Amino acid sequence: MAGQSGTGTSATRRLGVLVIFLLATLALCGLWFSAEDVVQGSTVRIMYIHVPSIWTAYIAFGLTALCSGVYLSGKNRSLAWDRVAGASGEIGVLFVAVSLITGSMWGRLTWGTYWVWDARLTSTAFLFITYVGYLAVRQLGGTHRQRARRSSVLALLAILEIPLVHFSVTLWRSLHQEASVANPNAKVELDGLMLFSLFLGLVAFTLLFVWLVLHRQRGMMLEDAFSDRGLDVAITARRNEAGA
């Protein structure tokens, strides 16, 4: 780490440039080139952010669970797994927030209301709060190992909790329009450029996520190293005091 400033490497810089290019193309395709929807008009353009952000959030929470599982099961428990889990969790929370905000903006324009008590919306809100709780547990303090252990178990519990919440909320009520692309029985109703923009969004956001996680977990590694060093420095200072 010595001599390196920041959390980037040449590889992440290249990835960053690619992400900027893809996001710029997405903005052009989404806002300019793609046509308005017959029914929804220009509000359909929110979809190019909304769908990729919830997609990214699912990937993020999946990665958090995966890394937590690896951390708990491994014989050599490397804290790197925990840091990737944590970084991924943080960024997942960010993207769920983006998808909730863009979703309620779309809802206001299309349904005339910011929020409806629909099953998918409600369980997404729970997803958000559950991982805010996960991040709060990461901030509890204690040693890095304690943090890793606690938050890994919690991430796995969340995997148990989320389907249950989703299932019970679905039983409670369901109005959300069927997913129109992921449903194999339905005809895909999007025209070529709209579909292209949507998939471009998925790719761009996924790469953005990878880029953010790489930087964030390196940032966390530096934070951990800093707090370890801080402790060492303090111990040395006390020893010197005692010796003097």
Next chain:
Amino acid sequence: MSGAGINKRRIAVAVARKDLTIEWNSRILVNQVAPFAAIVMVLFAFALDNDGILLRVAPGLVWLATLFSMLVVVQRSFTVESADGALDALRVAGVDMGAIFVGKAIALMVQLFVLELMLVATAVVLYGVEMTLAGFCEAIVTLVVATIGLGSVGTLYGGLAAGARGRETLLPLLLLPAVAPVLIGATRATEAAFGSGGTTVSEGWPWIGLLLVFAVLFSAAGTVAFGPLVDE
């Protein structure tokens, strides 16, 4: 192996008995938590201020009051452990953490069950709820199954938040989203038992099924995860 099994059961019983004895001697549940729950029920009546609405939403209010009171009871259950390092002492003694979980969860379930019975009685008295015999039986089954779920999750997250800075504020953030399925399931089942909103008793049983799934999953998860969560 069977010896270890008996040993675990004895540990669980001992822990549960210890918690209930502490409760019996301090009377916190009776003197503080139950009056708190009762005042919450009265405040709901002030806020809603309409007999018809109260009767309609009585089941939800019973369970909301249960969840709020549960936060207090769970805090209390782990304050007695972390105050003088009792949990650390048990850990040092090599006591099985799964058995401690079961013991503490049982003690919590007993307290919650008493509280819920009191809340249902309050709803009958204050909100004018009337039940048939079949409805009463369904209400009791709902209370039992929901309590097993709540006791398991409460003990699990209570143990996690115990001994941490800012745990008073952390516990609701972790616990309330996790128990949302219980609130949904138990409220619907209790509605059926109370007959609120024209529901019939038979409509409640599928919701009790949901509560049962929750109870089984989280009591199993708790036994496995409690040790790693409070460890170190």
